[in-house]
Amino acid sequence: MSxxxxxxxxxxxxxxxxxxxxxxESLPRKxxxxxxxxxxxxxxxxVAGAGVIVGPSFFGxxxxxxxxxxxxxxxxxxxxxxxxxxxxxxxxxKLREMGVPVVVVPARPDCRDMGQRVHPxxxxxxxxxxxxxxxxxxxxxxxxxxxxxxxxVVGAAQYLGKDGRTVTTFxxxxxxxxxxxCAPSTRDEGPAGPQVSTPR
Amino acid sequence: xxxxxxxxxxxxxxxxxxxxxxxxxxxxxxxxxxxxxHLVADLTSDTFVRAITSFATFDASKxxxxxxxxxxxxRSFAAHLEAANRGxxxxxxxxxxxxxxxxxxxxxxxxxxxxxxxxxxLAGLAELSDVDREAVELVDLSGLxxxxxxxxxxxxxxxxxxxxxxxxxxxxRAAKENPVTPTQEAYAHE
Numbered sequence: 244m245s246x247x248x249x250x251x252x253x254x255x256x257x258x259x260x261x262x263x264x265x266x267x268e269s270l271p272r273k274x275x276x277x278x279x280x281x282x283x284x285x286x287x288x289x290v291a292g293a294g295v296i297v298g299p300s301f302f303g304x305x306x307x308x309x310x311x312x313x314x315x316x317x318x319x320x321x322x323x324x325x326x327x328x329x330x331x332x333x334x335x336x337k338l339r340e341m342g343v344p345v346v347v348v349p350a351r352p353d354c355r356d357m358g359q360r361v362h363p364x365x366x367x368x369x370x371x372x373x374x375x376x377x378x379x380x381x382x383x384x385x386x387x388x389x390x391x392x393x394x395x396v397v398g399a400a401q402y403l404g405k406d407g408r409t410v411t412t413f414x415x416x417x418x419x420x421x422x423x424x425c426a427p428s429t430r431d432e433g434p435a436g437p438q439v440s441t442p443r
Numbered sequence: 444x445x446x447x448x449x450x451x452x453x454x455x456x457x458x459x460x461x462x463x464x465x466x467x468x469x470x471x472x473x474x475x476x477x478x479x480x481h482l483v484a485d486l487t488s489d490t491f492v493r494a495i496t497s498f499a500t501f502d503a504s505k506x507x508x509x510x511x512x513x514x515x516x517x518r519s520f521a522a523h524l525e526a527a528n529r530g531x532x533x534x535x536x537x538x539x540x541x542x543x544x545x546x547x548x549x550x551x552x553x554x555x556x557x558x559x560x561x562x563x564x565l566a567g568l569a570e571l572s573d574v575d576r577e578a579v580e581l582v583d584l585s586g587l588x589x590x591x592x593x594x595x596x597x598x599x600x601x602x603x604x605x606x607x608x609x610x611x612x613x614x615x616r617a618a619k620e621n622p623v624t625p626t627q628e629a630y631a632h633e
Binding site: 245246247248250251252254255256259260262263267268378 | 454455457458459462463464466467470484487488491492495496498499500501502503543544546547550551
């Protein structure tokens with residue numbers, strides 16, 4: 244979440260938490276999470292079971308991997324990112340290797356031009372950007388054509404919430420004819436996105 | 444002095460999950476309507492205060508949390524417009540505006556900027572009725588199911604689909620003649 248959203252939550256919990264005396268009856272106590280989140284969690288389990296976790300573990304023992312990149316039978320490619328540190332370069336390398344025209348960048352202050360995206364590309368819009376995001380990562384949908392000359396970028400930000408939990412947020416965007424300045428692949432190995440055409 | 448009741452931790456966690464999943468949807472809803480980051484912040488805050496204080500009435504069997512929150516956002520915005528028309532909004536905001544630091548202002552300005560295509564899309568539907576315009580926004584921009592949008596607008600699902608079809612057709616024709624934004628281009632190529 245953004246700083247604004249995190250601050251707003253802290254205020255809500257502090258000033259209105261006491262208003263939450265009861266859980267709505269339609270939300271069973273054993274199912275505190277929403278359906279969407281449960282579905283995401285189930286997806287992560289499926290990834291682990293299929294043995295396609297490609298990320299190294301940063302936690303020792305047998306913890307969840309820092310990241311995972313998985314291609315599903317329908318062709319979609321799902322990236323799950325639990326720890327950004329040291330993970331973006333290998334994730335981008337894996338995406339390039341799989342032919343996925345998407346680059347992941349850190350949404351941080353030195354990547355200010357993330358705000359100059361030509362298209363917000365949210366998952367619930369009529370989109371031309373073939374990426375949907377979740378609370379754990381994002382999914383590339385190859386059946387949605389990527390407009391020529393559009394770099395598809397996923398910005399990822401991770402920080403510690405006030406409750407001590409690590410919070411990761413993702414946002415998609417498109418850049419006409421160039422990737423943002425902080426996209427690692429533009430400096431070293433050329434764009435991971437589609438071939439750049441002349442502006443329309 | 445009234446002592447505050449301790450929150451139900453389970454309820455707080457459940458609401459936090461819904462908040463984290465949908466706060467962006469709500470912020471974007473207002474960013475399509477306002478270009479003032481302070482107003483977007485205030486309306487987003489107002490929506491979640493209304494939501495948290497009425498959480499006990501949320502019925503997941505009747506619709507998604509997102510649909511519930513967008514419904515509250517609509518009412519918050521309607522209340523804002525009504526207050527603005529009465530001239531009382533300025534005074535209220537002068538006394539109760541949410542404080543934002545530079546980072547938060549930047550975030551909201553970026554969010555507002557990112558919603559430019561959505562605002563242009565809505566502007567392109569200016570000749571439609573309010574209901575048709577809201578139908579397109581709730582389904583195509585906010586991502587609600589047609590049945591959820593129908594419930595919010597007090598329509599039957601069939602009537603909603605008819606309105607959507609009509610509005611999209613109109614937008615398609617307009618986009619083919621003069622595509623301005625990527626979102627409108629998406630309609631042009633449908």
